[in-house]
Amino acid sequence: MSTEKCNHDSIRCINHFDLIRKYQCLGCNAVMMCECDRATGEMFLSHQLHKATDSESKLSVPVTIGFQPKICNECRGLCQEAHPRASTYGSTSKIKRYYWRELFFREMVLFTDWARDNESDLLDDRPEAKAVREKCAEQALEDIKAFHTKSPKYSFSEESQTEFLARCPVGVIDLYHLYLPPENGRRCLIVDGGQSFPPEAIVQRHFSRMGYDSLAVESVPFHVLFGIFTWSLIEDGDDPLLSVNLFGDRFAFEEKQKEIPFVKVLLPHDFGTSAYFKRRSKAVASHFNKTIGNEDLEWLFEFWLPYSDRLRQYLWAHREEHVLIAKQLLKILPREATVRVLKYLIEDYWVRYIGWPDLLVFNEEEFFFVEVKASGDKLSGEQRTWIEGNLKSLHFPFKLVKIHKAGVSG
Structure with missing residues (x-):
C-alpha cells in the first residue's frame, strides 16, 4: 500500500x-x-x-x-502504555521511573522560560544556570506528582514479591539472627556466634556448618565466561553487521590515569539482543557444536583468555578477581551447565546479564545457587528476571535465603 x-x-x-x-x-x-x-x-x-x-x-x-496526526496511543484515545525505566541510583521512585519522558520535557520548558528571561540558552553551563537546572528538576518533579495525583497517566501497579514467588515458586530458607544497630554508611551487619558479618557471609557460614563450600559469584564472573567463550563468535569477520567500536581502556580508567587510551573492538550493531541470536542462529549453533565442541573448557579458558580481552573490557569483565572466580566456576559446574549458561546469555545478553544469584553452594555431590535477602530486602527486577529465566531455561537448583531480624544486638 x-x-x-x-x-x-x-x-x-x-x-x-x-x-x-x-x-x-x-x-x-x-x-x-x-x-x-x-x-x-x-x-x-x-x-x-x-x-x-x-x-x-x-x-x-x-x-x-x-x-x-493521531499516531500515538494518547492522541488516538487509547490506553497509554507504561514503559518504566529500571530503578537506578537517584531514580528509584515510581514517579521518576514511569514519568521519565514527562519529567524531561517539563524540566526543559521550565529552564527555557528562565533562559529567555535571563538572556541565556540551553547550553549555559555557568554555576548560576546549573543551580537553576536543579531547581527546575525539583519543580518538574512536584508538577508531575500533582498531575499524577489529579489525573494519573500510568498505573503503578506492579507484581508484589509474594505474587511473584507464587507464580515462580522457589525453595525458601528462613534464618533468624540478631542485627547490629544501623549506622550511616555501614553495610547491614548480622550477629552469628558472637561476631558480626554481612548477610552473604552469614549464609555461607550456615551452609558451611552443613558441610558445603560456597563461592560468592553474582553476575560479573558469568560475563567473564561469556566473553572468553564467545569472543570469536561475536567478533566473527564474516558477520556483515560488524563495525568498529571505541571505548576507554577500563584498566586506565580504574587507575585514574590522566590520559585514557582507546580500546578498539569489533561488534555487530545488534550485539547482545535477541535479534542478534535470531539473525546468527546458524553461526551460534556451529560455534557451540564445532568450535567449542568437546574441547576441554579449562584449557580453552586459558587459551582464549588473552584473545577475549577487548570484548571482556567492553563488558566490564576484565578484573583479575572476577577472572579467578570464573575459573573456579569451571571447576565446580558440570560442563553442560557451563554451556547452558553461555547459550542462555547469547540468546538475549542485555536482558539476562545481571540479576545472577549471590552464591554458588556446592559439595562433591551437588550444587545450587543462592540469593540472599536481609530483613526488609526485596528481589530486584533483574533478580526476578533471572529467577524466571532459570525456571524456564537454565533449570539450575536455586534457593532463596531470607535472614529475618530476631532482634537488635546491644
Whole structure:
C-alpha cells in the first residue's frame, strides 16, 4: 500500500525509550512521529527527528514521513502504555521511573522560560544556570506528582514479591539472627556466634556448618565466561553487521590515569539482543557444536583468555578477581551447565546479564545457587528476571535465603 493512501491504523513503536518516539506503520512501512511531539521535538531535540534506533535489533531506522496526526496511543484515545525505566541510583521512585519522558520535557520548558528571561540558552553551563537546572528538576518533579495525583497517566501497579514467588515458586530458607544497630554508611551487619558479618557471609557460614563450600559469584564472573567463550563468535569477520567500536581502556580508567587510551573492538550493531541470536542462529549453533565442541573448557579458558580481552573490557569483565572466580566456576559446574549458561546469555545478553544469584553452594555431590535477602530486602527486577529465566531455561537448583531480624544486638 502506498504511503499517501494509508491511514496508518496499525502501527508499532520502534523504541519506547526514545524521548521523541518513532512509529512504523505495519501497512505501508512508513516511519513517522506523532504531531503532539512536534513542538517539543523541534525546540529541544531536533537532532533526534531523523532516525530511530530499533529497541530489538539496535539498527538505525530513518524517519520517512515526519510528523503525522493521531499516531500515538494518547492522541488516538487509547490506553497509554507504561514503559518504566529500571530503578537506578537517584531514580528509584515510581514517579521518576514511569514519568521519565514527562519529567524531561517539563524540566526543559521550565529552564527555557528562565533562559529567555535571563538572556541565556540551553547550553549555559555557568554555576548560576546549573543551580537553576536543579531547581527546575525539583519543580518538574512536584508538577508531575500533582498531575499524577489529579489525573494519573500510568498505573503503578506492579507484581508484589509474594505474587511473584507464587507464580515462580522457589525453595525458601528462613534464618533468624540478631542485627547490629544501623549506622550511616555501614553495610547491614548480622550477629552469628558472637561476631558480626554481612548477610552473604552469614549464609555461607550456615551452609558451611552443613558441610558445603560456597563461592560468592553474582553476575560479573558469568560475563567473564561469556566473553572468553564467545569472543570469536561475536567478533566473527564474516558477520556483515560488524563495525568498529571505541571505548576507554577500563584498566586506565580504574587507575585514574590522566590520559585514557582507546580500546578498539569489533561488534555487530545488534550485539547482545535477541535479534542478534535470531539473525546468527546458524553461526551460534556451529560455534557451540564445532568450535567449542568437546574441547576441554579449562584449557580453552586459558587459551582464549588473552584473545577475549577487548570484548571482556567492553563488558566490564576484565578484573583479575572476577577472572579467578570464573575459573573456579569451571571447576565446580558440570560442563553442560557451563554451556547452558553461555547459550542462555547469547540468546538475549542485555536482558539476562545481571540479576545472577549471590552464591554458588556446592559439595562433591551437588550444587545450587543462592540469593540472599536481609530483613526488609526485596528481589530486584533483574533478580526476578533471572529467577524466571532459570525456571524456564537454565533449570539450575536455586534457593532463596531470607535472614529475618530476631532482634537488635546491644
